[in-house]
Amino acid sequence: DQQVKQNSPSLSVQEGRISILNCDYTNSMFDYFLWYKKYPAEGPTFLISISSIKDKNEDGRFTVFLNKSAKHLSLHIVPSQPGDSAVYFCAASVTARQLTFGSGTQLTVLP
Amino acid sequence: DVKVTQSSRYLVKRTGEKVFLECVQDMDHENMFWYRQDPGLGLRLIYFSYDVKMKEKGDIPEGYSVSREKKERFSLILESASTNQTSMYLCASTTKWERLRSNQPQHFGDGTRLSIL
Numbered sequence: 001d002q003q004v005k006q007n008s009p010s011l012s013v014q015e016g017r018i019s020i021l022n023c024d025y026t027n028s029m030f031d032y033f034l035w036y037k038k039y040p041a042e043g044p045t046f047l048i049s050i051s052s053i054k055d056k057n058e059d060g061r062f063t064v065f066l067n068k069s070a071k072h073l074s075l076h077i078v079p080s081q082p083g084d085s086a087v088y089f090c091a092a093s094v095t096a097r098q099l100t101f102g103s104g105t106q107l108t109v110l111p
Numbered sequence: 112d113v114k115v116t117q118s119s120r121y122l123v124k125r126t127g128e129k130v131f132l133e134c135v136q137d138m139d140h141e142n143m144f145w146y147r148q149d150p151g152l153g154l155r156l157i158y159f160s161y162d163v164k165m166k167e168k169g170d171i172p173e174g175y176s177v178s179r180e181k182k183e184r185f186s187l188i189l190e191s192a193s194t195n196q197t198s199m200y201l202c203a204s205t206t207k208w209e210r211l212r213s214n215q216p217q218h219f220g221d222g223t224r225l226s227i228l
């Protein structure tokens with residue numbers, strides 16, 4: 001049973017608009033959440049993270065929101081750029097140990 | 112900057128062969144991980160190691176083993192390769208657990224695309 005779910009395999013957004021990527025989890029023990037971005041033929045690179053004691057973390061164009069009661073987190077990218085086109089993975093961990101990853105969402109930003 | 116290097120980008124092997132995938136990191140990280148990435152399944156943890164000669168099973172260890180003889184090197188071994196082990200394999204490393212709180216996430220190599228014929 002997947003503990004971290006990304007229900008949208010793909011998302012297309014116009015350049016300059018907001019991209020919202022969603023992630024749901026089932027394990028209430030998760031206390032640390034991350035987003036990774038992956039280009040083809042490269043390894044995932046860390047994007048942004050959030051601890052369970054917070055509900056929002058912002059870094060430039062990227063903001064992650066955490067709703068613990070709904071067991072839901074989302075990544076907002078504003079404004080979206082063509083270079084943001086990649087696969088985005090959300091991940092979660094218990095006490096900062098091994099990560100459990102979602103299945104990924106392919107974001108395509110159209111010029 | 113952290114560097115995680117996987118020895119091969121592409122590898123083709125035959126069913127039944129013993130396959131070695133090598134990973135080296137240059138940041139003196141205690142923890143190292145092996146994942147496989149498959150379409151629709153994301154990244155799944157095969158094995159991880161938190162110290163030299165130490166290893167723990169991840170979510171899908173069957174058909175795999177690992178070796179960590181030196182701190183900087185973590186090897187994934189397919190004892191007898193099968194076609195269902197055709198996949199992208201990713202190695203990652205990170206610092207000790209307690210330092211993860213200061214936002215030091217796992218660093219990944221570029222992956223090895225392994226095909227078993």
